[in-house]
Amino acid sequence: MKVNLDDHFSISKVVIGCMRMHEWNFDVEQRIEFVEWCIEQGITTFDHADIYGGNHQNEALFGEVLQKKPQLREKIEIITKCSICVPNNENPNIKTRYFNTGKEYIINQVNQSLENLKCEYVDLLLIHMHDLLVNPQELNETLNQLKEEGKVKFFGLSNHNPLEFDTLQKYIDVKFVTHQFMLNPLGIENYKNGTMTHCLREGIHPMFWSPLAGGRIFNPSNAFEENMKNVLEGIRQELQLEDIDEVVYRWLLKHSSDPIIVLGTGNRERIKRALDSLDGTQMTREQWYKILTEAGYELC
8 A cells, every 4th residue: 555755756664674674684586575575565665864784784784685686776765864863883073962953963864765775766765853053044955965866755753743844834945745754643743743633734644653562562661551451451352353553553553644664673573464454343432532542642
């Protein structure tokens, strides 16, 4: 199942997030087989960032797949992100985490992503975090250059609030076709701050990362998380579903913005349950609001 982000661009409703690909311990043949399996399931979109796995390292793991099977490139959509600078072994001169949307930096990061991914272009580039020192005019020049050079087809934002999104869009010639941010039953800040309503207003299909709260949905560490697990379990029983992750997927997908889920897993059973949630049993409004209010949203 595809979602149209633009008249000329669509991505799969379920996206494979590659942030933890280095932890899956797949060799290159297993990675190839996994990508081919995803395509067979209708999942054609893979989400990367320059910092995943270190300095472009997970992009390089994916690039090995495309180097061995270059014919897969035209069957998939590749997303990557940049703007976060982090101290690590590959960046010994960086002492403090910070954000950078300067032209030279963004151009260099995209070029490095393309080299590691073994691609001539990425389908979608997201500015990963809001840079408080951003120069909107400079960023506009940067994105226009990347588009004109054919290195990036489409653009979007990640982890920006509505004001930050609108401020950048005012100065940027290319239209941001999506907004990626965190949303799950343990983290509803983007309902509270108006980001979800902003997506509706602008006709944006949001992308939700960490839909299962990094596994805390299954393994609560405090009373709030334990209560949410119990709420999800109750609704799972009412809907006669296999696992509580299916409840979460249905909760996320019920919003009328027609959102996209980014799954950061190589677990095929979990991926299948997410796919089954696209057309399966739908929860009621009462069940949906039960989760929202238990998550801390105060209704008027």
